[in-house]
Amino acid sequence: xxxxxxxxxxxxxxxxxxxxxxxxxxxxxxxxxxxxxxxxxxxxxxxxxxxxxxxxxxxxxxxxxxxxxxxxxxxxxxxxxxxxxxxxxxxxxxxxxxxxxxxxxxxxxxxxxxxxxxxxxxxxxxxxxxxxxxxxxxxxxxxxxxxxxxxxxxxxxxxxxxxxxxxxxxxxxxxxxxxxxxxxxxxxxxxxxxxxxxxxxxxxxxxxxxxxxxxxxxxxxxxxxxxxxxxxxxxxxxxxxxxxxxxxxxxxxxxxxxxxxxxxxxxxxxxxxxxxxxxxxxxxxxxxxxxxxxxxxxxxxxxxxxxxxxxxxxxxxxxxxxxxxxxxxxxxxxxxxxxxxxxxxxxxxxxxxxxxxxxxxxxxxxxxxxxxxxxxxxxxxxxxxxxxxxxxxxxxxxxxxxxxxxxxxxxxxxxxxxxxxxxxxxxxxxxxxxxxxxxx
Amino acid sequence: xxxxxxxxxxxxxxxxxxxxxxxxxxxxxxxxxxxxxxxxxxxxxxxxxxxxxxxxxxxxxxxxxxxxxxxxxxxxxxxxxxxxxxxxxxxxxxxxxxxxxxxxxxxxxxxxxxxxxxxxxxxxxxxxxxxxxxxxxxxxxxxxxxxxxxxxxxxxxxxxxxxxxxxxxxxxxxxxxxxxxxxxxxxxxxxxxxxxxxxxxxxxxxxxxxxxxxxxxxxxxxxxxxxxxxxxxxxxxxxxxxxxxxxxxxxxxxxxxxxxxxxxxxxxxxxxxxxxxxxxxxxxxxxxxxxxxxxxxxxxxxxxxxxxxxxxxxxxxxxxxxxxxxxxxxxxxxxxxxxxxxxxxxxxxxxxxxxxxxxxxxxxxxxxxxxxxxxxxxxxxxxxxxxxxxxxxxxxxxxxxxxxxxxxxxxxxxxxxxxxxxxxxxxxxx
Numbered sequence: 001x002x003x004x005x006x007x008x009x010x011x012x013x014x015x016x017x018x019x020x021x022x023x024x025x026x027x028x029x030x031x032x033x034x035x036x037x038x039x040x041x042x043x044x045x046x047x048x049x050x051x052x053x054x055x056x057x058x059x060x061x062x063x064x065x066x067x068x069x070x071x072x073x074x075x076x077x078x079x080x081x082x083x084x085x086x087x088x089x090x091x092x093x094x095x096x097x098x099x100x101x102x103x104x105x106x107x108x109x110x111x112x113x114x115x116x117x118x119x120x121x122x123x124x125x126x127x128x129x130x131x132x133x134x135x136x137x138x139x140x141x142x143x144x145x146x147x148x149x150x151x152x153x154x155x156x157x158x159x160x161x162x163x164x165x166x167x168x169x170x171x172x173x174x175x176x177x178x179x180x181x182x183x184x185x186x187x188x189x190x191x192x193x194x195x196x197x198x199x200x201x202x203x204x205x206x207x208x209x210x211x212x213x214x215x216x217x218x219x220x221x222x223x224x225x226x227x228x229x230x231x232x233x234x235x236x237x238x239x240x241x242x243x244x245x246x247x248x249x250x251x252x253x254x255x256x257x258x259x260x261x262x263x264x265x266x267x268x269x270x271x272x273x274x275x276x277x278x279x280x281x282x283x284x285x286x287x288x289x290x291x292x293x294x295x296x297x298x299x300x301x302x303x304x305x306x307x308x309x310x311x312x313x314x315x316x317x318x319x320x321x322x323x324x325x326x327x328x329x330x331x332x333x334x335x336x337x338x339x340x341x342x343x344x345x346x347x348x349x350x351x352x353x354x355x356x357x358x359x360x361x362x363x364x365x366x367x368x369x370x371x372x373x374x375x376x377x378x379x380x381x382x383x384x385x386x387x388x389x390x391x392x393x394x395x396x397x398x399x400x401x402x403x404x405x406x407x408x409x410x411x412x413x414x415x416x417x418x419x420x421x422x423x424x425x426x427x428x429x430x431x432x433x434x435x436x437x438x439x440x
Numbered sequence: 441x442x443x444x445x446x447x448x449x450x451x452x453x454x455x456x457x458x459x460x461x462x463x464x465x466x467x468x469x470x471x472x473x474x475x476x477x478x479x480x481x482x483x484x485x486x487x488x489x490x491x492x493x494x495x496x497x498x499x500x501x502x503x504x505x506x507x508x509x510x511x512x513x514x515x516x517x518x519x520x521x522x523x524x525x526x527x528x529x530x531x532x533x534x535x536x537x538x539x540x541x542x543x544x545x546x547x548x549x550x551x552x553x554x555x556x557x558x559x560x561x562x563x564x565x566x567x568x569x570x571x572x573x574x575x576x577x578x579x580x581x582x583x584x585x586x587x588x589x590x591x592x593x594x595x596x597x598x599x600x601x602x603x604x605x606x607x608x609x610x611x612x613x614x615x616x617x618x619x620x621x622x623x624x625x626x627x628x629x630x631x632x633x634x635x636x637x638x639x640x641x642x643x644x645x646x647x648x649x650x651x652x653x654x655x656x657x658x659x660x661x662x663x664x665x666x667x668x669x670x671x672x673x674x675x676x677x678x679x680x681x682x683x684x685x686x687x688x689x690x691x692x693x694x695x696x697x698x699x700x701x702x703x704x705x706x707x708x709x710x711x712x713x714x715x716x717x718x719x720x721x722x723x724x725x726x727x728x729x730x731x732x733x734x735x736x737x738x739x740x741x742x743x744x745x746x747x748x749x750x751x752x753x754x755x756x757x758x759x760x761x762x763x764x765x766x767x768x769x770x771x772x773x774x775x776x777x778x779x780x781x782x783x784x785x786x787x788x789x790x791x792x793x794x795x796x797x798x799x800x801x802x803x804x805x806x807x808x809x810x811x812x813x814x815x816x817x818x819x820x821x822x823x824x825x826x827x828x829x830x831x832x833x834x835x836x837x838x839x840x841x842x843x844x845x846x847x848x849x850x851x852x853x854x855x856x857x858x859x860x861x862x863x864x865x866x867x868x869x870x
Contacts, residue, residue: 045649046647047615081649085647089644089645247614248622249626275581278612282581
């Protein structure tokens with residue numbers, strides 16, 4: 001879930017506090033709510049899945065890397081309220097190996113509250129990883145530690161070294177990292193979601209503004225041997241989710257309820273109507289058939305018709321191409337088809353080897369002729385806004401247009417080794433919302 | 441009681457806030473044409489303030505005045521301004537644009553639930569319930585609709601239905617907004633430990649969000665203070681101010697802790713800071729009481745006069761304040777039975793019953809007061825002020841031994857539960 005959501009939630013959630021800090025508590029400043037009103041409560045950022053990536057690791061091609069991000073728009077300078085995983089939530093990574101929309105391998109992450117220390121803001125968290133596979137539940141990592149958030153050179157000197165210490169081996173042969181990272185997502189959200197108001201031409205010429213530059217997220221990254229997940233079709237489906245304990249007025253044992261999930265990017269923002277967002281987020285992929293109609297009539301297509309009649313018509317209905325890319329995998333040409341069950345999963349064909357070093361793949365992925373990129377899994381460098389705009393524009397049905405948002409890459413380079421997402425900016429020297437130079 | 445009314449209101453406020461953000465942030469940007477330009481949003485992101493957002497939305501709407509989504513967002517942004525400034529004039533503006541949105545699109549979810557949250561803010565609970573139900577019909581799977589409905593039902597005294605709505609909300613989407621409501625419901629039922637437990641979940645869910653975190657600490661501070669745990673309350677109030685320095689609700693909570701410690705002048709200093717920042721009636725009235733209790737009668741009178749002005753301002757902007765006014769009047773020697781009856785009819789909750797009971801007792805109508813006090817205590821709520829009121833009613837009925845039991849129960853919850861009345865309770869409990 002991200003998009004406008006991210007930008008405005010972050011902005012508003014800090015607005016009040018910023019006003020006070022900057023201007024003091026003089027009358028009339030926006031420093032609190034009116035009588036009886038609760039404060040800005042944004043929409044549960046610590047449970048909010050922002051992005052999911054899955055790719056064969058370029059530096060270790062016999063492994064698959066899954067990176068899942070939470071907590072949109074972390075402002076590195078937000079102290080003293082630093083960000084952490086929520087101790088009462090459960091964070092889940094799911095892998096479907098047989099195309100039925102149900103998990104066959106699950107890793108569950110539970111974090112303890114950070115230990116408050118004066119310098120680290122209580123952001124270093126201990127966590128446990130539990131694996132569910134083949135009907136067995138096993139703890140595969142206990143007492144693991146996240147690095148602290150990147151607070152600044154005095155509190156967290158040599159941050160990169162601290163972060164490297166956050167990489168751990170689990171007893172099932174996987175490698176894990178959990179903690180703060182630079183948000184590798186990039187995009188001109190303002191333009192992309194303002195009726196696709198592309199700033200320059202059709203957007204393929206740069207000049208967009210990366211709304212995510214300088215912001216951080218909390219990431220869980222897992223590096224898994226391909227052999228652990230592979231199957232005869234070589235295609236697996238992946239999604240991430242967050243659960244929170246339910247509660248009732250009467251005493252009772254609270255169960256967990258899924259409050260957020262993410263498979264393919266931008267689905268929650270671009271396809272699911274407001275009325276159904278809570279339901280979609282609570283649903284597991286095996287029950288996604290009920291939402292198929294929203295995938296087959298992407299409203300973005302109607303917008304493109306209004307905005308770019310000269311390039312149209314864009315097909316608004318019966319978009320079997322979109323349904324198959326997001327719901328079953330591409331069958332013809334066979335890229336990552338998992339069978340007829342419609343399920344929103346990120347599908348990765350494990351038989352397609354990495355085509356480039358980390359960050360060097362074609363940003364347009366499959367549309368750019370690079371089969372190792374989105375929608376075959378998703379790499380950190382894949383430009384999913386441009387890909388989505390072009391796909392809805394009809395790229396897969398013979399209607400290719402160079403649509404895009406003019407932001408083509410993350411503001412900082414990716415790391416060449418696991419967990420690949422860059423170190424976050426520190427609270428000390430953060431800069432946000434940088435303009436990307438036009439690249440002609 | 442003061443706290444009770446406040447808390448009740450905050451539960452409604454959560455609905456409003458969640459709704460606001462829900463509307464702004466969950467709305468599928470592509471599901472309806474967005475009015476704001478990318479540049480405008482970019483500016484918002486940087487400037488990070490609601491006033492800026494209002495301006496951008498207004499500008500965009502001048503270009504596209506029939507944009508339903510834009511109207512809905514502006515209506516919600518106006519409500520947010522009301523929350524931030526304490527100026528109820530924003531409510532009327534909000535109503536105007538939300539109604540226009542509904543005229544253009546009668547089934548718009550954001551505008552419908554926006555009007556529901558507006559009605560809650562204005563204490564028009566019957567209207568809020570009807571609108572909340574309409575929103576639920578538009579989207580039965582959206583959790584926040586059940587929050588609005590439950591908040592309205594609580595204020596209408598329909599607790600069984602209210603708690604069922606909160607349960608549904610927490611089943612659909614557990615999170616801070618649902619936890620806070622479940623906690624409040626448990627507190628109403630006298631389950632203080634349970635209320636505390638679920639508020640801890642709320643703290644977990646508020647991690648990293650400055651104001652949400654501060655607000656949650658404030659709620660915990662008041663819960664602890666109201667149930668005999670003054671030092672825990674102090675810790676929570678300080679945690680709120682640490683998370684959000686200068687937070688008015690944090691100042692108010694700490695003022696209440698100081699008052700409970702008998703440090704009335706320190707309390708007055710804190711409460712004055714809160715009231716000067718945003719002159720909410722409950723801040724101003726508490727400050728007046730603190731001045732009165734420390735012998736500064738002229739200052740107290742000024743605050744009490746200010747209350748009248750604030751309530752007139754609220755009323756002029758469609759906010760019903762009868763119950764708050766009736767309680768203030770009963771506490772300050774001008775109890776009006778007619779007003780209390782009217783307030784109870786509009787808000788037949790345990791608070792409505794308590795204020796009417798107290799008002800009747802002040803007029804020595806003891807038997808009728810007892811009937812209403814029983815209604816006020818029917819959920820088993822552990823609220824010192826309501827217990828104290830019952831004690832006064834028992835005395836009024838010449839049942840002094842009974843009365844002493846009620847006074848002692850009130851004092852056991854908080855030996856200084858009220859600047860105005862705890863001294864009386866202590867004297868009469870002997």
